[in-house]
Amino acid sequence: MDPRRESTLPPTDSQHGRSRILDPVLVHARHETIIIFVVFGLCFLWSVTWCYSTGYGLPADQPVAKVFGVPSWIFWGVIVPWLLADGFSIWFCLSYMALDPLGEGTGPPVDGVTSPPGLSGQPPADGLPDDGEAS
Amino acid sequence: MGGAAGLSSWCLLGEATGGNAALVSFIIYTIAVFLIAAFAGRLLKGKGFLGEYFLGSRGLGMWAFAMTFAATSASGGSFMGFPSLIYTHGWTLAFWIAGYAVFPLVTMGLMGKRLNQVARKTGAITVPDVLRDRFDSAPLGALATLLIVFFMSVFLVGQFKAGALILQTLLLDVPLFQTAQQSLGHWFSDLPLLSDQTPGYLICLFGFAVAVIAYTCYGGFHAVVWTDVMQGAVMGLGVVLMFVLAIWQVGGLDRATSQLEKMTPPRMHQAYLEAAQPAEDDVLIPFGTWIAQPSDEGGAPRLFRTAQAAVIERGASQARTTGAGDAGQQVEVLEVTTPEEVARIKATVLPVKISVRVVQTEDYAYGAGQRGVYVRGPGPSATDSAGFLPLSLAVSYFLFWPLIGAGQPGNFVRLMAFNNSRTFARAIVTVAIYYTLIYIPLVVIFTIARIFLPGMEIEADRIMPAMAVYLTAAAGVPWLAGLVVAAAFAAVMSTVDSFLLLISSAVVRDVYQRHLDPTAKEERLRRLTYVVTLVIGVAAVLGALNPPEYLQYLIIYAGGGIGVVLLVPMGLGLYWRRFNGPGAVAAMLGGFATHLTLYLVGFMIYGRFHPVRLWNFDPVIPALAVSLALGLLVTWLAPPTARAVLDRLFYRDISAE
Numbered sequence: 001m002d003p004r005r006e007s008t009l010p011p012t013d014s015q016h017g018r019s020r021i022l023d024p025v026l027v028h029a030r031h032e033t034i035i036i037f038v039v040f041g042l043c044f045l046w047s048v049t050w051c052y053s054t055g056y057g058l059p060a061d062q063p064v065a066k067v068f069g070v071p072s073w074i075f076w077g078v079i080v081p082w083l084l085a086d087g088f089s090i091w092f093c094l095s096y097m098a099l100d101p102l103g104e105g106t107g108p109p110v111d112g113v114t115s116p117p118g119l120s121g122q123p124p125a126d127g128l129p130d131d132g133e134a135s
Numbered sequence: 136m137g138g139a140a141g142l143s144s145w146c147l148l149g150e151a152t153g154g155n156a157a158l159v160s161f162i163i164y165t166i167a168v169f170l171i172a173a174f175a176g177r178l179l180k181g182k183g184f185l186g187e188y189f190l191g192s193r194g195l196g197m198w199a200f201a202m203t204f205a206a207t208s209a210s211g212g213s214f215m216g217f218p219s220l221i222y223t224h225g226w227t228l229a230f231w232i233a234g235y236a237v238f239p240l241v242t243m244g245l246m247g248k249r250l251n252q253v254a255r256k257t258g259a260i261t262v263p264d265v266l267r268d269r270f271d272s273a274p275l276g277a278l279a280t281l282l283i284v285f286f287m288s289v290f291l292v293g294q295f296k297a298g299a300l301i302l303q304t305l306l307l308d309v310p311l312f313q314t315a316q317q318s319l320g321h322w323f324s325d326l327p328l329l330s331d332q333t334p335g336y337l338i339c340l341f342g343f344a345v346a347v348i349a350y351t352c353y354g355g356f357h358a359v360v361w362t363d364v365m366q367g368a369v370m371g372l373g374v375v376l377m378f379v380l381a382i383w384q385v386g387g388l389d390r391a392t393s394q395l396e397k398m399t400p401p402r403m404h405q406a407y408l409e410a411a412q413p414a415e416d417d418v419l420i421p422f423g424t425w426i427a428q429p430s431d432e433g434g435a436p437r438l439f440r441t442a443q444a445a446v447i448e449r450g451a452s453q454a455r456t457t458g459a460g461d462a463g464q465q466v467e468v469l470e471v472t473t474p475e476e477v478a479r480i481k482a483t484v485l486p487v488k489i490s491v492r493v494v495q496t497e498d499y500a501y502g503a504g505q506r507g508v509y510v511r512g513p514g515p516s517a518t519d520s521a522g523f524l525p526l527s528l529a530v531s532y533f534l535f536w537p538l539i540g541a542g543q544p545g546n547f548v549r550l551m552a553f554n555n556s557r558t559f560a561r562a563i564v565t566v567a568i569y570y571t572l573i574y575i576p577l578v579v580i581f582t583i584a585r586i587f588l589p590g591m592e593i594e595a596d597r598i599m600p601a602m603a604v605y606l607t608a609a610a611g612v613p614w615l616a617g618l619v620v621a622a623a624f625a626a627v628m629s630t631v632d633s634f635l636l637l638i639s640s641a642v643v644r645d646v647y648q649r650h651l652d653p654t655a656k657e658e659r660l661r662r663l664t665y666v667v668t669l670v671i672g673v674a675a676v677l678g679a680l681n682p683p684e685y686l687q688y689l690i691i692y693a694g695g696g697i698g699v700v701l702l703v704p705m706g707l708g709l710y711w712r713r714f715n716g717p718g719a720v721a722a723m724l725g726g727f728a729t730h731l732t733l734y735l736v737g738f739m740i741y742g743r744f745h746p747v748r749l750w751n752f753d754p755v756i757p758a759l760a761v762s763l764a765l766g767l768l769v770t771w772l773a774p775p776t777a778r779a780v781l782d783r784l785f786y787r788d789i790s791a792e
Contacts, residue, residue: 019788019789019790020789020790021786021787021789022786022787023252023784023785023786023787024787025252026249026710026785028248029246029248029252029709029710030710032248033244033710036240036241036244036245037245039237039240040237040240040241040537043233043237044234044530044533047230047233047236047533048526048529048530048533051230051512051529052526052529055511055512056511056512056513056526058511060506060507063396063507064392064396064511066389066392068388069388069389069390069391069392071226071510073511073512074226074230077230077233078229078233078236079575081233081236082233082235082571082575083571085240085567086236086567089239089240089564089567090564092244093561093563097244097248097560099555099557099560100252100556101555101556102248102251102255103252103256
């Protein structure tokens with residue numbers, strides 16, 4: 001499912017006479033976070049297992065294999081997953097990640113006016129600009 | 136290793152840099168920084184002061200956001216400590232840094248969009264602001280403020296010291312600087328606080344401090360961000376330049392790795408340096424002197440390098456060290472053990488023939504006498520019999536870099552400051568590519584440095600400027616050394632300015648405005664901000680005048696500690712509705728206490744500021760586990776956050792849609 005093209009909103013929750021949905025930014029960000037954790041885990045497994053199994057405990061009298069001048073255990077265990085992670089980042093960020101509007105800074109004022117703990121819902125008074133996506 | 140003696144060897148290297156090129160590079164660089172800050176300062180007019188000064192009005196575009204994130208994360212450690220480790224332990228450092236493959240994705244992607252949104256919804260401009268408003272808890276905000284100020288202050292002192300040392304290296308061969316050292320030396324020596332440091336260090340510390348405090352103070356967040364952009368560009372350019380020169384001069388990477396494979400780790404000795412006959416006049420044996428002599432057993436010749444400056448006084452035949460406080464006769468020397476290097480390196484010419492009589496030898500705990508240790512795991516280690524990077528530590532570091540990076544307050548502030556989602560997505564890609572172009576070439580450059588600059592273990596922290604000077608001089612463009620060394624300087628500066636602002640925002644916004652004077656007018660806040668930034672900067676300078684003995688370890692402790700304290704509360708707070716204030720406090724204090732305890736127990740066991748490593752894992756890993764476990768447990772036991780807060784932050788009202 002590509003969130004960029006997602007048109008359905010999360011399930012509604014009617015309470016106190018108001019209809020509400022989980023914040024779409026939260027839903028998308030949480031979904032993306034899970035994917036990032038999976039990629040992090042895959043890179044971790046790849047690098048650690050590859051490097052440990054092919055780069056550690058090698059017999060001293062045996063020359064280290066090289067790829068483009070780099071010890072092969074580093075090339076396949078670090079550089080290749082690194083480049084693949086870059087490739088994934090490019091695809092993920094430029095083609096998959098939802099371009100959510102992030103809001104307009106509707107929190108309490110920050111300058112020179114009382115800022116009570118919690119949320120007041122007052123409009124901003126500090127001249128913070130709108131989020132570009134929202135406008 | 137002898138600081139003053141080490142610097143003397145830099146004079147020799149410095150001669151190759153070509154006159155005042157380094158000074159010219161530095162002056163141009165500093166002027167550019169001030170021009171940027173002046174322009175940024177003009178932006179402050181006509182806008183809400185705190186929002187603009189501390190967060191740039193949430194208006195960062197792609198390049199500014201990407202470069203400030205990248206430059207702030209890459210501190211002096213990336214350009215001083217990391218090259219030193221690569222030089223000392225070889226290719227295994229690529230595995231050590233492998234977590235950076237996902238660093239941008241994790242540190243920016245995990246929380247960036249959601250944190251930015253929550254900060255907009257609440258009007259937060261600092262990290263404690265976000266936590267306070269998310270959990271509807273003023274005490275939690277105050278606790279976050281306290282911990283941030285504590286950890287960042289420790290970090291700031293270390294970075295000021297690093298900045299001063301790099302600047303000193305950069306300017307060492309500049310005649311004007313040498314004259315200033317001589318002129319001001321007597322004056323400094325009469326002042327109680329200043330008498331313990333060399334005049335050169337003090338001049339550089341004050342120069343660095345004035346520059347960075349002035350532009351940060353005047354220009355605020357925009358000045359920091361835009362100078363970060365320039366500093367990031369200088370860093371990238373410097374690394375790429377060194378990478379090309381290193382590969383070209385060594386004759387290809389394949390050749391370099393083959394030579395590295397033949398190398399064996401050096402040995403450290405305590406030895407007597409002796410002349411055959413009593414000296415007719417004082418004979419100075421500078422730091423880094425190469426001494427060759429036949430083997431005792433009639434085998435291959437041996438090659439030593441002095442790790443301390445020494446002198447044979449007139450009428451004596453045995454040398455004594457010249458470093459402050461070293462009155463002993465024994466001198467620390469390094470012995471190169473790779474036969475090919477022993478044959479290649481020429482001994483230093485001295486007025487009298489010196490021989491080395493070894494008294495005590497310290498072999499590497501792992502890798503001694505073994506060929507190939509610099510191209511295999513776990514890498515040689517002088518102190519650890521399991522090698523530099525045993526599996527458990529490799530696991531630790533792969534997790535350490537991205538997770539701790541994701542919990543850094545300096546990164547949080549930047550994630551609150553980008554202008555929209557498109558900027559955010561493009562910036563992650565930019566930082567990913569930038570880090571690939573920085574970190575992998577750094578490994579290549581400084582493995583090659585082992586070939587060009589043998590015996591640098593005696594001053595490994597200076598390998599970065601040494602390699603810059605060597606490569607540019609060998610290529611016939613010594614003036615470029617200033618630019619390359621400026622990359623390291625830029626890395627420190629870009630981190631210092633960010634942390635300076637982080638601490639002053641914590642004091643002005645989170646302490647003064649929140650707790651002392653909520654109705655303070657803008658003009659008062661503006662003046663207070665300038666004063667606080669100045670005071671914090673001056674305090675950091677005072678700390679760097681006489682830094683604590685274990686400063687490097689304190690910096691490592693502070694970097695890991697702040698990540699441990701903030702990662703779980705922020706991460707769970709942004710994504711999990713049920714996570715509450717008591718759970719966040721438990722996660723913060725649990726992580727803090729576990730991390731600190733492992734260091735304190737280590738101090739009791741080892742007698743120095745070194746952590747206990749449970750199952751050989753870095754303290755950050757168990758501390759994060761405890762932080763998470765306590766956060767979940769206490770959340771389960773305590774009531775949820777007020778419904779109104781959760782409704783605002785986690786839901787969207789569609790009644791009217």
